Amino acid sequence: xxxxxxxxxxxxxxxxxxxxxxxxxxxxxxxxxxxxxxxxxxxxxxxxxxxxxxxxxxxxxxxxxxxxxxxxxxxxxxxxxxxxxxxxxxxxxxxxxxxxxxxxxxxxxxxxxxxxxxxxxxxxxxxxxxxxxxxxxxxxxxxxxxxxxxxxxxxxxxxxx
Amino acid sequence: xxxxxxxxxxxxxxxxxxxxxxxxxxxxxxxxxxxxxxxxxxxxxxxxxxxxxxxxxxxxxxxxxxxxxxxxxxxxxxxxxxxxxxxxxxxxxxxxxxxxxxxxxxxxxxxxxx
Numbered sequence: 649x650x651x652x653x654x655x656x657x658x659x660x661x662x663x664x665x666x667x668x669x670x671x672x673x674x675x676x677x678x679x680x681x682x683x684x685x686x687x688x689x690x691x692x693x694x695x696x697x698x699x700x701x702x703x704x705x706x707x708x709x710x711x712x713x714x715x716x717x718x719x720x721x722x723x724x725x726x727x728x729x730x731x732x733x734x735x736x737x738x739x740x741x742x743x744x745x746x747x748x749x750x751x752x753x754x755x756x757x758x759x760x761x762x763x764x765x766x767x768x769x770x771x772x773x774x775x776x777x778x779x780x781x782x783x784x785x786x787x788x789x790x791x792x793x794x795x796x797x798x799x800x801x802x803x804x805x806x807x808x809x
Numbered sequence: 810x811x812x813x814x815x816x817x818x819x820x821x822x823x824x825x826x827x828x829x830x831x832x833x834x835x836x837x838x839x840x841x842x843x844x845x846x847x848x849x850x851x852x853x854x855x856x857x858x859x860x861x862x863x864x865x866x867x868x869x870x871x872x873x874x875x876x877x878x879x880x881x882x883x884x885x886x887x888x889x890x891x892x893x894x895x896x897x898x899x900x901x902x903x904x905x906x907x908x909x910x911x912x913x914x915x916x917x918x919x920x921x922x923x
Contacts, residue, residue, distance in 0.1 A: 667832035674828075674860075692891045699862045703831050 655723040658684070665713035665733060670702040673718050677729075680720060684727070694729055701731055709735025810836060817911070820884075821848035826857035829865030829892065841872050845881040852914055854886040861892040866899060873905055886911055 661676045663669035674695055681691045698718070705713050713735025721728050810833035811826040821844065827833065845851050853869070855861075873883045885907045887893045896902045908914040 667830070667835065671828060671830060671832055674830075692894070695860065696862060696891070696895070699830060699860075703862065703864065706831075 655721040655728060658720040658722055658727070660717065660719045662715060662717050665702075665706050665709070665716050665735065667703075667706060669716060670699060670706060673702065673716060674699050677718055677720075684720075686727070698729065698731060705731075705733045705735055709733065711736045812837060812840065814840070816848070817852065817915070819848060820850045820852050821846060822852045822854060822911075824854040824857075829855070829858050829861040829868070831862070831864035834864045834868045837868060841868060841875070844872060845876050845879050848881065850882045850884060851876055852884045852886065852911070854911060855892055856886050856888050856910065858887075858892050859890060861895055865892075866895065866901070869901065869905070884908065884914055886914060 659680050661673055663673040663676075677698065678691070678695055681694065686694070702716055705716060713733040715734050717732040719728075719730040719732070721730070810828065813824045815822045815824065823840070823844075825833075825837075851872070853872070858865075869883075869885070876883050883905050885896070885902075885905055886909070887896060887907050888909060893907065896905075896907060906919045908918065909920050913920070
């Protein structure tokens, strides 16, 4: 169910909070995005973004999540993609420390990239908690604009690091 | 994810097919940890990989560092698409030569900035 009362439900899919479940949900979403005629570059951004988010849920939620739920809904001309899971919240202090660790930030800057947390309605990305579920929504149109401006990136860390 | 190991002269070739995500990395870890074996170069053929995420990128970086420590080199075959675009965005193609096909690799024709 969408957190937006006037939004129209387009599609929803449940999966287990496992690595297999991530692949299943991503592939189901990919099929739906093609059906909806979403632009290919936007499809790629959504699939990569949701894959990273689901992986974080599976690996870091404490207590562990068992189920994940993807919802696509339309509100006027904006399509929202929403991820819900039944796991506990990440440790905000530990993860904020990692995200803003000076070494990682400097490394990103040296590559001409930007690292940070994008949040808020104006960015097209919304985080909330509702009925014990964590919920994250991405809006296609606004998100694309925001992503182009902020150049978000990932820093790959090997096991040795 | 399907994978196959073969040799192309002195190059060990790892051919991948499917999504290169966290699940694929769990399956591939034992194979990557056995590399480079007796090869001087390793070629990862990702021409049939249509999706890669940070887990897949991490596995490639892990392999790159492992090979470098052994005095070997990593090369990638990657067609235009999401994986190639992410390699470009993360500047990995500046360190690891990328080719459009195995034939291009044999002829030394890179499509990256290396």
